[in-house]
Amino acid sequence: MNQHYDIVVAGAGPAGLDAAHAAARAGARVALLDDNPRVGGQVWRQGPGYAPQAPLRAVHAALQANPNVTLCSSARVIAPLAARALLLESAEHGGICVSYGQLILATGAHERLLPFAGWTLPGVTGAGGLQALIKGGMPVRGERVVIAGSGPLLLAALASARAAGAQVVAVVEQAPAVALARFAASLAATPAKLLQAVQLTRGFAGLRYWTDSVVRSARGAGRVEEVCIMRGNRAVTLACERIACGYGLVPNVTLARALGCEISASGAIVVDDAQRTSVEGVLAAGECTGIGGVELARVEGEIAGWVASGAMRNLGGLRAQRSHWQRFARRVASAFALREAACAIPPADTLLCRCEDVTIGDVSVHADWRDAKLHTRCGMGACQGRICGTAASAYFGWSAAQPRPPFHPARIGTLMAACEHDAARAG
Amino acid sequence: MPERADALIRVTIDGHSVEVKAGTTVVAALAMPTVRATRTSVSGEPRAALCGMGICQECRVTIDGRAHALACQALCRDGQIIQTTGPR
Numbered sequence: 001m002n003q004h005y006d007i008v009v010a011g012a013g014p015a016g017l018d019a020a021h022a023a024a025r026a027g028a029r030v031a032l033l034d035d036n037p038r039v040g041g042q043v044w045r046q047g048p049g050y051a052p053q054a055p056l057r058a059v060h061a062a063l064q065a066n067p068n069v070t071l072c073s074s075a076r077v078i079a080p081l082a083a084r085a086l087l088l089e090s091a092e093h094g095g096i097c098v099s100y101g102q103l104i105l106a107t108g109a110h111e112r113l114l115p116f117a118g119w120t121l122p123g124v125t126g127a128g129g130l131q132a133l134i135k136g137g138m139p140v141r142g143e144r145v146v147i148a149g150s151g152p153l154l155l156a157a158l159a160s161a162r163a164a165g166a167q168v169v170a171v172v173e174q175a176p177a178v179a180l181a182r183f184a185a186s187l188a189a190t191p192a193k194l195l196q197a198v199q200l201t202r203g204f205a206g207l208r209y210w211t212d213s214v215v216r217s218a219r220g221a222g223r224v225e226e227v228c229i230m231r232g233n234r235a236v237t238l239a240c241e242r243i244a245c246g247y248g249l250v251p252n253v254t255l256a257r258a259l260g261c262e263i264s265a266s267g268a269i270v271v272d273d274a275q276r277t278s279v280e281g282v283l284a285a286g287e288c289t290g291i292g293g294v295e296l297a298r299v300e301g302e303i304a305g306w307v308a309s310g311a312m313r314n315l316g317g318l319r320a321q322r323s324h325w326q327r328f329a330r331r332v333a334s335a336f337a338l339r340e341a342a343c344a345i346p347p348a349d350t351l352l353c354r355c356e357d358v359t360i361g362d363v364s365v366h367a368d369w370r371d372a373k374l375h376t377r378c379g380m381g382a383c384q385g386r387i388c389g390t391a392a393s394a395y396f397g398w399s400a401a402q403p404r405p406p407f408h409p410a411r412i413g414t415l416m417a418a419c420e421h422d423a424a425r426a427g
Numbered sequence: 428m429p430e431r432a433d434a435l436i437r438v439t440i441d442g443h444s445v446e447v448k449a450g451t452t453v454v455a456a457l458a459m460p461t462v463r464a465t466r467t468s469v470s471g472e473p474r475a476a477l478c479g480m481g482i483c484q485e486c487r488v489t490i491d492g493r494a495h496a497l498a499c500q501a502l503c504r505d506g507q508i509i510q511t512t513g514p515r
Contacts, residue, residue, distance in 0.1 A: 383482065
């Protein structure tokens with residue numbers, strides 16, 4: 001199946017939804033792709049008992065009412081094809097080739113998941129990962145949960161876990177108290193964020209929120225039974241059924257890299273003030289251009305949508321909003337910057353690569369990521385190094401090679417659709 | 428959407444019938460009533476969902492005969508048959 005659109009938006013989170021909305025209002029024919037079954041991305045994730053939040057409902061309704069917009073859910077980008085086209089695998093339609101005039105990347109971010117002894121035990125998840133699982137309907141009522149890692153996401157995970165009836169035993173934050181105090185004071189510049197922080201934490205009432213602390217190990221027979229936490233130099237053991245640990249977010253740039261877009265030293269897609277990447281016809285918005293939160297993602301998405309559609313429009317107001325939220329993003333990044341304890345390399349027998357079961361000790365003797373891959377198979381399993389490559393980068397400073405097409409395990413029929421696309425072009 | 432928020436559906440996980448709310452993800456169903464392994468790692472360890480958002484591939488299971496489906500990005504459907512490859 002071959003389809004053409006003026007604009008294809010990859011990712012239906014806040015940035016992608018607002019990009020598609022702006023582009024469609026400007027009259028462009030738009031396809032909005034997402035690999036999840038429902039729109040909203042991570043921050044607006046829906047599920048049983050989690051009705052779509054008001055801003056999602058509004059933009060989703062507007063898109064559904066607009067005949068210019070095609071929503072393609074449960075559709076994964078498998079590979080870029082020659083001449084402004086993408087190969088998709090759709091749960092419903094199988095292999096599809098979509099071609100575009102302009103492409104907007106709104107591919108979001110994933111969690112930085114750093115290994116610790118026992119992190120492969122069932123019951124260990126990311127912090128945002130736990131939130132996603134709970135919203136998907138996973139029961140946690142009565143379970144003892146330790147939330148750990150770093151960043152504002154821990155508070156969001158805390159609120160979700162508590163609302164679902166879990167007993168949050170502790171929130172373990174690697175950042176020091178002084179950095180957080182400075183950050184909290186700076187929230188006066190963004191009153192909505194201050195209110196959100198108070199709501200998410202219920203003012204920290206009855207909560208063990210440990211700063212300067214990191215998870216050292218998880219233990220249990222076949223699943224998590226307890227966690228060992230380092231509070232500075234002191235080890236503390238807590239009994240729990242779940243450990244939700246994530247050290248902030250990392251931009252998803254697999255597709256951007258494959259298209260040849262310039263990527264910054266911090267791993268984000270480089271864009272200009274009109275959200276254009278270094279590749280002609282490719283724009284990017286939201287967390288894939290740098291971690292900044294939902295407000296920044298939305299305004300970047302809207303700018304990208306207008307620019308991609310060629311609408312002549314004064315973007316001054318949107319750019320001012322973008323600057324405001326970029327400043328907020330910089331304050332978050334500086335408050336929660338990863339410190340030495342978080343990046344301390346775990347014991348040599350800890351698994352780094354969960355797909356191929358390769359230990360940190362086996363990987364660390366190699367000079368770089370490529371060498372390590374060739375000798376140990378780390379990063380060569382189903383996730384193509386998305387998890388262990390991020391960890392190797394935190395521990396060894398290696399720039400991990402990115403996944404290559406096919407970006408995800410794909411069916412033969414999907415790959416055949418790419419051949420048909422090529423044949424049609426040649427014919 | 429035909430699904431009502433409070434509707435219950437049944438899926439079969441490794442031969443056991445499980446009742447879940449409509450709209451539940453397959454990975455969430457796998458966690459009922461407790462953490463269950465989704466697969467066995469290459470060195471024989473039990474594994475379960477890690478990232479919850481389509482990145483880590485730990486939650487891959489067979490859904491209605493289709494192998495390597497990510498349970499975190501699939502919704503339960505009435506009558507669905509889910510097979511894990513966790514240690515038995």
